[in-house]
Amino acid sequence: MERDRAKPYGRCAPPHDRGGFCLTETALYWLVLLARLRRTELARDLAELGMYSGQEQVLLQRWDGRGFTQSELAGRVQAAPATITRMLQRMERAGLVRRERGRGTRGGRVFLTERGWAARDAAESLWLRAEERLVANLSGSEYASLRSLLTKLGD
Numbered sequence: 001m002e003r004d005r006a007k008p009y010g011r012c013a014p015p016h017d018r019g020g021f022c023l024t025e026t027a028l029y030w031l032v033l034l035a036r037l038r039r040t041e042l043a044r045d046l047a048e049l050g051m052y053s054g055q056e057q058v059l060l061q062r063w064d065g066r067g068f069t070q071s072e073l074a075g076r077v078q079a080a081p082a083t084i085t086r087m088l089q090r091m092e093r094a095g096l097v098r099r100e101r102g103r104g105t106r107g108g109r110v111f112l113t114e115r116g117w118a119a120r121d122a123a124e125s126l127w128l129r130a131e132e133r134l135v136a137n138l139s140g141s142e143y144a145s146l147r148s149l150l151t152k153l154g155d
Contacts, residue, residue: 038134045126049119054079055091056123059116067100067109091116 023029043053051059057077061068068076074084088110091097096116101108112120135143 034134038130041133042126042130045130046123049122049126050094051096051119051123052087052090054083054087055096056127058084058087058091059096059112059120059123060127063112063120067111069109073110 039053042056046053046056054077057079058073061073061076070084070088071081073079073088074081077084079087088097088099092099094115095113096119097110098113099108099110135146138146
């Protein structure tokens with residue numbers, strides 16, 4: 001086959017097959033690549049604190065004295081309810097959250113413990129450090145533009 005002997009194009013199809021289009025040059029490809037890279041770094045840092053990746057998403061919510069229901073947390077972090085249930089069970093065993101059953105209600109509410117508040121502060125610091133690594137090469141106006149564009153893409 002002629003194609004087998006052609007110059008390799010890595011993950012891109014030869015230009016004549018796709019009109020010069022290459023998936024590795026798309027915005028989505030770079031967003032996924034950067035997100036995975038930064039997420040891996042953040043997960044490593046969280047593991048050093050004894051936390052699992054994803055738990056910081058729960059910790060970093062705007063907590064108040066009312067706490068959250070599990071379904072509210074699932075919506076806020078865009079996770080399946082079953083995933084939140086398992087995560088909260090693990091966080092409860094670690095002493096980061098406590099769950100209180102409400103009278104006559106299903107599910108009850110979730111609250112941060114003292115240890116959870118301390119972990120939240122640590123997770124926030126790690127998150128901000130990860131953010132700084134992500135945007136280190138951007139000017140202030142480029143950073144503002146990036147945030148604006150990402151917000152627009154999320155609408």
